[in-house]
Amino acid sequence: MQVAVVTFDGFNELDSFVASALVNRCRSDGLEAFITTPTPVVTSMNGVEVRGQRPLEFVADADVVLIGSGVKAREVVADDRMLSRLPVDPSRQLVGAQCSGALVLARLGLLDGMPACTDSKSRPFVEACGVTVLDVPFHAEGNIATAGGCLASQYLATWVISRTVGEDAARGVLDYVAPVGENQETVERALRAVRVGTRAAASR
Amino acid sequence: MQVAVVTFDGFNELDSFVASALVNRCRSDGLEAFITTPTPVVTSMNGVEVRGQRPLEFVADADVVLIGSGVKAREVVADDRMLSRLPVDPSRQLVGAQCSGALVLARLGLLDGMPACTDSKSRPFVEACGVTVLDVPFHAEGNIATAGGCLASQYLATWVISRTVGEDAARGVLDYVAPVGENQETVERALRAVRVGTRAAASR
Numbered sequence: 001m002q003v004a005v006v007t008f009d010g011f012n013e014l015d016s017f018v019a020s021a022l023v024n025r026c027r028s029d030g031l032e033a034f035i036t037t038p039t040p041v042v043t044s045m046n047g048v049e050v051r052g053q054r055p056l057e058f059v060a061d062a063d064v065v066l067i068g069s070g071v072k073a074r075e076v077v078a079d080d081r082m083l084s085r086l087p088v089d090p091s092r093q094l095v096g097a098q099c100s101g102a103l104v105l106a107r108l109g110l111l112d113g114m115p116a117c118t119d120s121k122s123r124p125f126v127e128a129c130g131v132t133v134l135d136v137p138f139h140a141e142g143n144i145a146t147a148g149g150c151l152a153s154q155y156l157a158t159w160v161i162s163r164t165v166g167e168d169a170a171r172g173v174l175d176y177v178a179p180v181g182e183n184q185e186t187v188e189r190a191l192r193a194v195r196v197g198t199r200a201a202a203s204r
Numbered sequence: 205m206q207v208a209v210v211t212f213d214g215f216n217e218l219d220s221f222v223a224s225a226l227v228n229r230c231r232s233d234g235l236e237a238f239i240t241t242p243t244p245v246v247t248s249m250n251g252v253e254v255r256g257q258r259p260l261e262f263v264a265d266a267d268v269v270l271i272g273s274g275v276k277a278r279e280v281v282a283d284d285r286m287l288s289r290l291p292v293d294p295s296r297q298l299v300g301a302q303c304s305g306a307l308v309l310a311r312l313g314l315l316d317g318m319p320a321c322t323d324s325k326s327r328p329f330v331e332a333c334g335v336t337v338l339d340v341p342f343h344a345e346g347n348i349a350t351a352g353g354c355l356a357s358q359y360l361a362t363w364v365i366s367r368t369v370g371e372d373a374a375r376g377v378l379d380y381v382a383p384v385g386e387n388q389e390t391v392e393r394a395l396r397a398v399r400v401g402t403r404a405a406a407s408r
Contacts, residue, residue: 013221014381017252021217021354024250035252046228048221048239049255117384137383150225151390152383154355177218179341179356179397180321186355193383 001164003033004054004062006086006101009042010072014150015098019066022157025173029165033066034058038082045071056085064094064160067101069150074100074125077107090143094163096156097146105146106131114141117148117197138197145197155197158190167191205368207237208258208266210290210305213246214276218354219302223270226361229377233369237270238262242286249275260289268298268364271305273354278304278329281311294347298367300360301350309350310335318345321352321401342401349401359401362394371395 003023007016016035023033036059037052044050059065065088076082083104088095090110097105099119105111106129115132116139123133137152138145140159147156154174161170171187178186207227211220220239227237240263241256248254263269269292280286287308292299294314301309304326309315310333319336320343327337341356342349344363351360358378365374375391382390 013225017217017221020252021250033250046225046237047257048224051253053251119384134384136385148384149386150381151358155383177354179359180323180338180352181340182353 001031001063002058002061003031003064003066003160004036004059005033005066005068006036006056006059007042007050007052007068008038008070008072008076010045011042011068011070012099012150013044013046013048015070015101015153016068018151018153019068019098019157019160022154022173022177023160025176026161026165026169029169031161031165031169036062038085059085060087062093064096064164066156066160067095067097067104069099069101069119069122073103073122077103083107093143094160095144096160098153098156099148099150100125102126102131102146102148103129105144110144111146114144115139116146117152118146119148119150136197138193140194140198152193154190155193159194159198162191162194205235205267206262206265207235207268207270207364208240208263209237209270209272210240210260210263211246211254211256211272212242212274212276212280214249215246215272215274216303216354217248217250217252219274219305219357220272222355222357223272223302223361223364226358226377226381227364229380230365230369230373233373235365235369235373240266242289263289264291266297268300268368270360270364271299271301271308273303273305273323273326277307277326281307287311297347298364299348300364302357302360303352303354304329306330306335306350306352307333309348314348315350318348319343320350321356322350323352323354340397340401342397344398344402356397358394359397363398363402366395366398
């Protein structure tokens with residue numbers, strides 16, 4: 001199973017790399033993440049140049065699509081050509097968004113009828129799309145999830161790993177990346193955030 | 205003030221990017237981090253190619269040097285030429301290490317007489333250098349700090365920000381990057397880890 005971590009110019013390193021690094025600890029389980037970019041090289045909000053591992057066309061083939069966040073999200077969603085290159089399909093893919101990535105999902109019409117998480121700066125723009133923003137770090141309904149606050153990218157990764165290779169694998173990853181001595185609380189915090197934030201499709 | 209985030213080939217994205225992204229939120233306070241690499245381009249443990257923002261020579265000029273972690277740390281410390289390119293000096297610089305970065309500090313003789321934090325995989329190699337490894341996420345004495353467990357990179361960044369631009373700035377950064385709704389606990393957890401893990405030079 002392959003995860004496209006969609007990473008635009010001006011991206012926030014925390015959002016793309018926390019998710020991809022956690023997911024990539026499941027390579028031996030057959031789950032792998034790739035930094036997926038609209039141009040061969042993208043530059044982060046802090047000036048770090050990163051070469052994409054997959055072109056944006058990979059989005060169509062991936063099993064999971066995570067939309068990262070960055071300082072240019074409003075330019076992304078104003079660009080119809082860019083949006084047309086994001087043919088995400090929650091009927092056959094898991095789709096997640098981190099912080100301002102929720103704006104992209106909103107513009108793609110994927111948040112119709114469900115609330116979302118985002119960061120405080122993106123919030124008014126997501127709300128302007130008619131989407132209710134929640135004061136929680138993670139919310140998922142069916143195959144769509146959103147996370148708010150850079151470090152909630154752990155929760156988005158936890159959701160992806162739990163939904164694809166299982167909760168035990170997610171526990172193992174969280175235990176490994178946790179600060180030494182804070183293993184159990186790190187595991188439980190993430191699993192709780194995902195559990196509390198997941199609404200069964202039937203209850204919508 | 206400038207922070208060199210030393211990033212070797214095979215680096216762990218969490219270790220280099222969590223620290224640099226947090227520090228870079230203090231740019232308006234005059235604190236800035238740069239991915240600092242021994243070659244123009246380095247490739248992460250997950251195959252992501254990143255262009256260094258500064259060459260390794262920047263280490264000599266930086267006010268703060270953070271040694272990142274990765275899957276090739278043992279090759280780094282076996283390479284005397286590479287070690288000679290790391291003229292860190294805790295008498296005039298803050299020096300920190302994340303996970304296997306402790307191996308580098310140990311080989312540079314900077315952990316003589318102080319214990320250190322590292323990850324479980326690096327632990328036996330750090331111990332083989334005669335360094336006591338602690339079961340905590342963060343430990344600092346004077347101008348030297350070590351952190352263990354990928355996500356403890358938050359604590360290393362918290363220490364750097366607190367020591368350079370102050371605790372209020374660290375609070376502001378942690379509050380911003382925290383998962384939405386977990387702001388206060390995220391701030392307090394990091395400040396507590398740094399406070400508990402900091403031993404005054406006088407008590408050594």
